[in-house]
Amino acid sequence: MPTKKKIPIISTVRINNLSHFYGVADTRKKVLDGVNFNITNGELVLLKGPSGCGKTTLLTLIGALRTCQSGSLNVLDEELNGASRKTRQKLRRKIGMIFQGHNLLRCLTAEQNVQMGADLLGNLTYLQRREVARKWLSDVGLEEHHKKMPSDLSGGQKQRVAIARALSANPKLLLADEPTSALDSVTGREIVLLLKNLAKEQNCSVLMVTHDPRISDLADRILNMEDGKIFSTHGKLEY
Amino acid sequence: MSFFKYRKIPLAWLLLTRQPLRLFVAIAGISFAGILMFMQLGFRDGLFDASVTVHRLLDADLVLISPRSKSSISMSGFPKRRLIQAMAQEDVLSVAPVNMNYLLWRNPENLKTRSILALGFNPEDSLLLDEDFSSKAEKLKNPGRVLFDILSRPEFGPIEEWFLQGKTIETEVAGKRIKVVGLVELGPSFGADGNLITSRETFLQLMPTNPRGSIEIGLIKLNDTADPLFVSSILNKSLPNDVRVITKNEFIEFEKNYWRDSTAIGFIFSLGALMGFVVGCVVVYQILYSDVSDHLPEYATLMAMGYRLKSLFFVVAREGFILALFGYLPAYVSGQALYSLIRNSTKLPIEMDANKSILIFILILFMCMGSAGIAMRKLVDADPAEIF
Numbered sequence: 322m323p324t325k326k327k328i329p330i331i332s333t334v335r336i337n338n339l340s341h342f343y344g345v346a347d348t349r350k351k352v353l354d355g356v357n358f359n360i361t362n363g364e365l366v367l368l369k370g371p372s373g374c375g376k377t378t379l380l381t382l383i384g385a386l387r388t389c390q391s392g393s394l395n396v397l398d399e400e401l402n403g404a405s406r407k408t409r410q411k412l413r414r415k416i417g418m419i420f421q422g423h424n425l426l427r428c429l430t431a432e433q434n435v436q437m438g439a440d441l442l443g444n445l446t447y448l449q450r451r452e453v454a455r456k457w458l459s460d461v462g463l464e465e466h467h468k469k470m471p472s473d474l475s476g477g478q479k480q481r482v483a484i485a486r487a488l489s490a491n492p493k494l495l496l497a498d499e500p501t502s503a504l505d506s507v508t509g510r511e512i513v514l515l516l517k518n519l520a521k522e523q524n525c526s527v528l529m530v531t532h533d534p535r536i537s538d539l540a541d542r543i544l545n546m547e548d549g550k551i552f553s554t555h556g557k558l559e560y
Numbered sequence: 561m562s563f564f565k566y567r568k569i570p571l572a573w574l575l576l577t578r579q580p581l582r583l584f585v586a587i588a589g590i591s592f593a594g595i596l597m598f599m600q601l602g603f604r605d606g607l608f609d610a611s612v613t614v615h616r617l618l619d620a621d622l623v624l625i626s627p628r629s630k631s632s633i634s635m636s637g638f639p640k641r642r643l644i645q646a647m648a649q650e651d652v653l654s655v656a657p658v659n660m661n662y663l664l665w666r667n668p669e670n671l672k673t674r675s676i677l678a679l680g681f682n683p684e685d686s687l688l689l690d691e692d693f694s695s696k697a698e699k700l701k702n703p704g705r706v707l708f709d710i711l712s713r714p715e716f717g718p719i720e721e722w723f724l725q726g727k728t729i730e731t732e733v734a735g736k737r738i739k740v741v742g743l744v745e746l747g748p749s750f751g752a753d754g755n756l757i758t759s760r761e762t763f764l765q766l767m768p769t770n771p772r773g774s775i776e777i778g779l780i781k782l783n784d785t786a787d788p789l790f791v792s793s794i795l796n797k798s799l800p801n802d803v804r805v806i807t808k809n810e811f812i813e814f815e816k817n818y819w820r821d822s823t824a825i826g827f828i829f830s831l832g833a834l835m836g837f838v839v840g841c842v843v844v845y846q847i848l849y850s851d852v853s854d855h856l857p858e859y860a861t862l863m864a865m866g867y868r869l870k871s872l873f874f875v876v877a878r879e880g881f882i883l884a885l886f887g888y889l890p891a892y893v894s895g896q897a898l899y900s901l902i903r904n905s906t907k908l909p910i911e912m913d914a915n916k917s918i919l920i921f922i923l924i925l926f927m928c929m930g931s932a933g934i935a936m937r938k939l940v941d942a943d944p945a946e947i948f
Contacts, residue, residue: 386864386945413944414866424861426571428578433569440568441866447567490865 332395333494333526334360334383339392340549341378352378354549355392362493365517365527367537370546376530377498379546383528384416384496385409397493414441417487417525419497419516423479425471431482432458432467438489457485461515477508484516488523495520497529506535513539572878575855586847590887590924591894593840597833597920598895598912602902604829606910610749611819612812613909614679617746619686620656621788622795623811624778627804631818632677633751635660637774642803646778646795651786656685658777659763659770665754667717668731674715677752678706678733680763687757687779690744699741700759706733708740711747711907712754719743734766748907750819778803840927844883848935852876856942864944873936880932884925891924892917 341353352375360366368376381387382394382401386409389402399412417438425434435454442450458467461481471479480500487495497516501509513529513536520527529540537543545553576583611632624643628636643655659680664673681687683697696707708729710720719740722729729740733756746755764770782791788807795805806814820826852859859872892912899910 381945384864410863410866410868413864416866418864420861424857426858426861428574429569429571433574436569437571437862438865486865 331362332359333362333397334358334528335393335395336383337393337395339379339382339389339394341375341382341387341390352549353382356549356551358544358551358554360494360526360528362526363521363524364541365520365529365539367540367543368528368530368546369532369543374546375549376546380496380498380528380530383494384418385412414490415493417490417492417495419480419483419487419495419500421499421502423471423476423483425479425482425486427471430468430470431463431474431478434471434482435485435489438486441490453489454485457489458482460488460519461485476503477512480504480512481515484512484519488519488525491523493525495525495527497527497531499531499533500529501531501533501536509533510536510539572875572882575851575875576879576882582847582851586844586883587886587890589843589847590840590883590928591890593836593843593927594888594891594920594924595894595898596836596839597923598891598916599898600829600832600836601916601920602895602899602910602912603908604826604833605913605916606902606908607750607819607825607829608816609909609911610747611751612815613747613749614677614755615808615812615815617688617690618777618779618808618811619689619781620779620808621782621786622780622792623806623808624780624803625776625806625811625814626802629776630822631751631815632660632749633662635776637771637776638778638803640773640775640778642799643775643778643780645799646780646805649791649795649798651782651791653781653783654685655781656681656687656779657760657775658687658779659760659767660776661763661767661770662752663734663756663766664732665716665756666732667715668719668722668729669717672715674753676712676716676733676754676756678763678766679755679757680760681757683759685779686781688744693744696742696744700757700762703759703762703765704736704738705741705758705762706738707742707744707757709746709748709755709757710743711745713748713907716754736766738762738766747909750825780805837923837927840887840924841931844880844887844928844931845934847883848876848879848932849938851879852935852938856938859939860942860944860946863942869939872939872942876932876936876939877929880928881925884921884928887928888921888924891920895920 336356336358339353339356340351343350343352356379370376382389383396385396385401392402394401396412397415399408401409426437432454435457436450439450439453455467458464461484463478463481466474466478474482501512504512516527517539543555544551626636626638640657643657646652647655661678662675663678665676666673683700687693699705700707708719719729720743723740723743730737744757748754764772782788792805792807799805862872863869896912899912902908902910
């Protein structure tokens, strides 16, 4: 009986005592307060918490969209505290992002939107990048809708295109900000399940900010956040 | 081939064409600015070219004029004997005295009078570079005979039409009876709406106050081997200072310089072209700025995905280039049509030459790329962290 190849466990995100502030002097406010956690490859982690607790700030810091102020934040073996703008921009190419509002380019078809992600892959010809885009659209079940404009797609279909776009650049880490908030419960669950399966196939870690309790069972781990701190962790993998 | 193989999605084109109405307005605005520049520069160049139509046609290597002459509309006389003195220079082949002044022409159809530029020369001399002209000049040997410029404005009467119908055309010039015995093609200028050519004898009859020994222009033909610049410098040293010797090209520039420097006309048309440029800049900037503002979340998304700010600058720059290209083409076609209309109605030699076409394309390109450059500043506001 052939033995299944075991994938080594690697930390894609390592956070140590991460703090972040907004404002200056009297208006200075601490939004993240000594956050510590790791995410390993292939893991689906849900980040939950009330509004204003610092979830989105944490997501943007991990996504290399903000400058890290205090503590250590290591993403895909790149230390982001003190990282240059260029380093962060290069790192973003390895991170897939899925936004609450889809953020599809309105002037592009579904296929072209996905291809914008594939365009970040080096050394592929135009036709090869288009093939990549079509493959991902097919994987999210939208092969027949590849020529449609975003305005002609439903909310669920747009979110599928956004997932295909995020995955088309072969990311090692996927960040999603409430991807199911605008979807009904069935579609929302379908989308997260799809995301989980596709990410697993790519051995890609997923960190998802969500308020949706109906998808909690799909997560490998749930991080609860309040007042800028991770106060509880539930799941199969404990750190 | 590799360009097509590794081409990217034409994002700039797709962003522009997403809102066809706005694209149409942008192209219309740029075209309007282009047309404005074509018209202003066309008028300016037309003015300069028209002012030297007669100058270009003169059969001469060197020209003698009075130092007091400012332009063809204010020529001063000098003694005719200076031409005889110039003959002493061995390189001088022949000389031709020419009188030039404005006279009143009576329209034979409605009897209204209008100022016309008259040239008087000896019919035996060669005045114009036109091969057929010498046979026409023969007819001027009889007094009271003139050749009429068919490119003169229609206000002088249907002279060409009547002449070709074989009618005898007699009218008054400076209150004296003359007969049209032939037609020439010279062209009007901003200074003269029409031209006539006659013999010096007739000219002096029409203008008896003009001294017989005084001329306004002296034409000098040189040997083929002679250098006009060198001979003009020798003649300027040897002749008294009541006359100035210049080459034909200098004579053309002398006339152009008058219109360019001594009048506000050149400045006004250049300013008009500048206004067109400024209007175009404002239109393109508004369009590109609102385009960048509208698509700011999309640009921020691309930055979040890992696209460099520089590559987004290129997208805006390409939008500017596309607008320049599509704005220029209708401006060029409209400019051609308007030039033709103006040429037919005013007889001014307004031409769409390569210099003007290229200059205005460069101006439109500069206008669009400059506006794109300013609009790019808005891109810096695209904060990818804000899109979550």
